[in-house]
Amino acid sequence: MKHKFDSNLPIYLQVMEEIKKDIINKKYVLGDKIPSVRELALYYGANPNTIQKALSELEREGLLRSERAVGRYVTDQKERISVLKKEASDTIVENFIRNMKEIGFTKADIIKIIEKSKL
Amino acid sequence: MKHKFDSNLPIYLQVMEEIKKDIINKKYVLGDKIPSVRELALYYGANPNTIQKALSELEREGLLRSERAVGRYVTDQKERISVLKKEASDTIVENFIRNMKEIGFTKADIIKIIEKSKL
Amino acid sequence: MKHKFDSNLPIYLQVMEEIKKDIINKKYVLGDKIPSVRELALYYGANPNTIQKALSELEREGLLRSERAVGRYVTDQKERISVLKKEASDTIVENFIRNMKEIGFTKADIIKIIEKSKL
Amino acid sequence: MKHKFDSNLPIYLQVMEEIKKDIINKKYVLGDKIPSVRELALYYGANPNTIQKALSELEREGLLRSERAVGRYVTDQKERISVLKKEASDTIVENFIRNMKEIGFTKADIIKIIEKSKL
DNA sequence: GTGGTCTAGACCACT
DNA sequence: GTGGTCTAGACCACC
Numbered sequence: 001m002k003h004k005f006d007s008n009l010p011i012y013l014q015v016m017e018e019i020k021k022d023i024i025n026k027k028y029v030l031g032d033k034i035p036s037v038r039e040l041a042l043y044y045g046a047n048p049n050t051i052q053k054a055l056s057e058l059e060r061e062g063l064l065r066s067e068r069a070v071g072r073y074v075t076d077q078k079e080r081i082s083v084l085k086k087e088a089s090d091t092i093v094e095n096f097i098r099n100m101k102e103i104g105f106t107k108a109d110i111i112k113i114i115e116k117s118k119l
Numbered sequence: 120m121k122h123k124f125d126s127n128l129p130i131y132l133q134v135m136e137e138i139k140k141d142i143i144n145k146k147y148v149l150g151d152k153i154p155s156v157r158e159l160a161l162y163y164g165a166n167p168n169t170i171q172k173a174l175s176e177l178e179r180e181g182l183l184r185s186e187r188a189v190g191r192y193v194t195d196q197k198e199r200i201s202v203l204k205k206e207a208s209d210t211i212v213e214n215f216i217r218n219m220k221e222i223g224f225t226k227a228d229i230i231k232i233i234e235k236s237k238l
Numbered sequence: 239m240k241h242k243f244d245s246n247l248p249i250y251l252q253v254m255e256e257i258k259k260d261i262i263n264k265k266y267v268l269g270d271k272i273p274s275v276r277e278l279a280l281y282y283g284a285n286p287n288t289i290q291k292a293l294s295e296l297e298r299e300g301l302l303r304s305e306r307a308v309g310r311y312v313t314d315q316k317e318r319i320s321v322l323k324k325e326a327s328d329t330i331v332e333n334f335i336r337n338m339k340e341i342g343f344t345k346a347d348i349i350k351i352i353e354k355s356k357l
Numbered sequence: 358m359k360h361k362f363d364s365n366l367p368i369y370l371q372v373m374e375e376i377k378k379d380i381i382n383k384k385y386v387l388g389d390k391i392p393s394v395r396e397l398a399l400y401y402g403a404n405p406n407t408i409q410k411a412l413s414e415l416e417r418e419g420l421l422r423s424e425r426a427v428g429r430y431v432t433d434q435k436e437r438i439s440v441l442k443k444e445a446s447d448t449i450v451e452n453f454i455r456n457m458k459e460i461g462f463t464k465a466d467i468i469k470i471i472e473k474s475k476l
Numbered sequence: 477g478t479g480g481t482c483t484a485g486a487c488c489a490c491t
Numbered sequence: 492g493t494g495g496t497c498t499a500g501a502c503c504a505c506c
Contacts, residue, residue, distance in 0.1 A: 069490040307505035
């Protein structure tokens with residue numbers, strides 16, 4: 001199953017976001033092993049090196065931890081995970097409101113638009 | 120004044136967005152001449168080639184038209200401009216709601232979050 | 239000129255060390271541009287990707303800074319550089335003394351041995 | 358008790374060094390039997406295969422000899438052992454002095470630094 | 477020409 | 492089979 005990537009953004013960044021979502025949505029659970037580089041490469045239709053880069057970055061960010069010749073695990077630091085969703089939504093909301101205000105909407109406008117939205 | 124660009128996204132795309140905002144916000148008015156490539160390059164702290172690419176794209180999209188040796192103008196097609204804001208906000212809103220749902224928020228959650236937001 | 243690498247240690251780590259030395263020894267001066275990835279790859283007889291990895295790590299450590307399509311520069315933060323030599327020598331000395339003690343030498347022994355050394 | 362290994366260096370090389378130290382420090386005495394692969398694997402927290410490789414290498418170097426179905430013994434060649442400490446310290450000292458000179462210290466500097474060291 | 481990303485394919489140490 | 496490293500070769504956005 002090939003994932004559709006936005007060609008304007010580095011794939012490894014998009015993979016990072018996907019995996020973060022999977023952690024937030026508990027598809028990958030605290031302390032659990034995640035699929036191997038090769039499996040993820042297949043799943044995302046990307047090169048193993050690209051996946052490796054994404055995972056290394058997530059490791060640097062403290063979300064994953066790797067065990068040589070064994071596998072990669074979601075960090076078992078509860079607090080690290082608990083703030084993840086908050087961080088993600090904060091960023092998304094801030095960007096959204098900023099973007100909308102930049103094209104001339106007020107906060108009241110924005111709320112009305114979302115209420116009307118069929119999504 | 121150097122504009123801050125996201126280094127992960129092509130600069131010419133980011134310039135396009137900025138100019139679209141300026142048209143929506145009527146900083147650049149229907150039928151008006153926009154600043155020269157050189158001026159915009161200086162303003163954005165980007166290379167003239169990059170600005171050129173952004174403007175060419177906007178021309179292709181029908182938002183600008185260029186008059187040889189005179190300058191570039193915002194299109195005078197009224198309808199083209201009138202839908203611009205709607206298109207932009209639709210895209211922004213759709214992306215926002217999709218992103219929020221992907222990390223587990225419902226529409227009701229989203230509205231509450233925006234209402235609470237201090238921005 | 240091909241550099242000789244220890245095959246037991248990742249090349250990119252060894253390149254990092256070499257470049258750190260070059261900064262400490264002021265071959266690469268504060269704020270100066272360093273050679274391009276391609277030049278360094280040629281110089282070290284390594285693949286450009288390997289060099290890139292080394293340089294990215296040094297960037298993460300705050301020793302280098304890269305400007306897209308322009309080049310890479312030694313950080314201009316004076317303090318960052320000033321502690322570099324101290325850090326390096328501390329690590330080397332600690333490891334050395336630990337290693338020597340582990341095979342049964344006292345500090346007095348160590349000093350005698352160094353004084354006798356012809357290097 | 359898990360030994361802490363440098364993840365950048367092959368574990369079997371690090372195990373070899375540890376065992377050499379134990380021979381130098383007479384924890385393992387000339388002609389004595391050393392612990393079994395299984396015991397060492399447990400002690401170092403490494404895989405038996407890895408320990409096996411380290412021991413085979415030490416055999417190749419003439420420091421150990423194995424008796425089939427009985428165990429492994431420290432070589433009883435007195436001269437082989439007697440030079441071991443000298444070889445080890447020579448290597449350590451040479452590397453140390455080279456490293457220090459490469460970051461700009463003179464022999465006099467080096468002696469001062471070691472004398473000041475609290476280790 | 478410069479940094480950055482990506483693919484394909486390979487080898488290694490380790491479990 | 493797993494993570495990690497490396498090479499060769501390519502393309503891109505930007506200056």
